[in-house]
């Protein structure tokens with residue numbers, strides 16, 4: 395009798411010591427699928443001392459329809475516009491459709507509770523379908539063609555500084571540098587308005603990089619109320635050094651809300667507002683009777699909505715987010731976004 399009692403005590407005790415210590419339990423309570431923001435958001439969270447994280451994200455964006463400001467343009471409207479790069483007199487090659495695919499590999503490590511290091515490497519593939527028209531007179535269609543580019547695009551490294559982490563409120567700053575390592579002079583075959591096929595330097599938007607350095611800075615705040623989480627982020631990307639030309643500086647504001655669906659899943663809604671400047675500088679060899687050869691036809695103001703889902707797995711977590719623009723006011727003529735999606739996997743250890 396005494397022996398079995400002693401044995402049960404031992405059993406209970408061993409179960410007790412095998413459960414998690416108290417502060418870890420507290421930590422686990424915060425460990426819900428909304429621990430990470432919507433997957434498309436970068437640098438939304440920091441880590442505690444000694445924590446590491448690796449992530450892989452895939453992004454795809456589809457663009458179609460040309461815009462001038464907020465107005466959609468038909469091909470006929472674009473053919474009437476002047477060609478600022480020389481002959482022929484009017485634009486004669488019109489983008490129809492574009493896909494951008496990106497793979498991002500990321501790593502995070504917190505050497506202290508106050509600083510998290512974050513690095514990322516990006517690979518990109520772009521493909522664009524275009525239609526060539528005769529340069530003069532009836533402006534008949536000459537034909538359709540596609541251009542493509544793929545490879546390494548950029549790497550970046552940031553420091554995240556914790557400002558506040560208390561009672562479900564988190565606030566941190568990001569400061570980083572991005573180096574564009576993708577080529578800025580890739581070529582492909584183009585169907586000219588004269589009906590010939592020429593190998594030409596692709597326009598700015600089809601290049602994988604701009605050989606520039608960009609300063610990244612952001613402030614991110616989030617507040618968790620039980621099953622809800624609200625967050626806001628402002629971010630800027632400012633060019634600090636370029637080679638001939640660079641993609642324009644940009645300013646971005648994100649607002650999001652997340653709600654736990656159950657123990658392992660949370661959905662999110664996000665609003666993203668981007669204000670992107672035109673391309674600075676130019677490459678004299680990029681010259682074609684296409685809107686994309688004009689550095690001024692880049693950037694604009696874009697308001698996008700995103701709906702997402704984060705799910706915790708036995709190891710790591712996955713996120714999915716789908717975007718659709720609400721309004722876009724583009725420096726144009728320029729092709730606008732139709733939809734985008736992002737999927738990713740995070741593993742913390």
Ligand SMILES: [Cu+2]
Pocket residue numbers: 439440441447502
């Ligand atoms: Cu992380």
